[in-house]
Amino acid sequence: MKRNTWQREAVREALDDTEGFISAQALHSTLHASGSPIGLATVYRALGDLASNGEADSLQSPDGEALYRACSTTGHHHHLICRNCGLTVEIAADEVEAWAKAVAAEHGFTGAAHVVDVFGLCANCTLLQAAGDTAKLAAAQKP
Amino acid sequence: MKRNTWQREAVREALDDTEGFISAQALHSTLHASGSPIGLATVYRALGDLASNGEADSLQSPDGEALYRACSTTGHHHHLICRNCGLTVEIAADEVEAWAKAVAAEHGFTGAAHVVDVFGLCANCTLLQAAGDTAKLAAAQKP
């Protein structure tokens, strides 16, 4: 049986209050900072549950941490992430959704999950990095 | 100064010989199995270097491992990976390719790279796991 505990609620709310993605560790710290004596293991469990229920999205940060994010619906979507400033845009991916299913089925695969994330430079960072690249190129030329 | 060592070459070749993605640990095991006395730390360093040089792509597997693949190839393609037996099928992804570019452009993003990989159970493992699940369910019933 599934029981309702204030801990699970606390995690859900903390996640809702968070803009963008947050790691389990960071969420635990946030909760502690708010005076909640919740345990670290419990945060991991709650996040895992939320993710399985489709109430949260999870992705792996470039340095191997698992990041979570509140996800209003059970709907499935993907992300467009700026590799410089971390700006994240949700993108509907019906096409890709269908494509992934089709491809999986075509090869006899079942239970297809997919990792579809697009990394790039947002408009702002594109401008910023244009300057940076120039500098980097100059440095690269130096033997 | 950048020195040429047989270890670095060994890692590069092992990665080239590998179809699809492989973890640092797995690559180290493979090398050891081939009789190479290369150290684990060295494999990590070599893979990191290859990744920074753009000679290898890296992505995070769903369970937090870093996966690498040789990347200097002309064609760009994606993978359909069996999460049970590791079977990897290369898939052409022109549709997704175009979609990723379009979506990125639509949001003002440039230099769009994308991680598009589909995980699932291959036909074989689907059957195997059907049996396994049955057993697991039976076990779960037993109090």
Next chain:
DNA sequence: GTGGTTTTGACAATCATTATCAATAAGCCT
């Protein structure tokens, strides 16, 4: 309230990855 069972949480265990640092060997110079 009481009972049965889930859930919690402190801590240990695990796993991938990174840092350490003495020993080795690559590449330059003569």
Next chain:
DNA sequence: AGGCTTATTGATAATGATTGTCAAAACCAC
């Protein structure tokens, strides 16, 4: 070739995130 400098290696320790453990506490049905 021989010597020298220093990048590189590799065994191991350290780190850090995540998961397992298990007794104690909390929750829900009755």
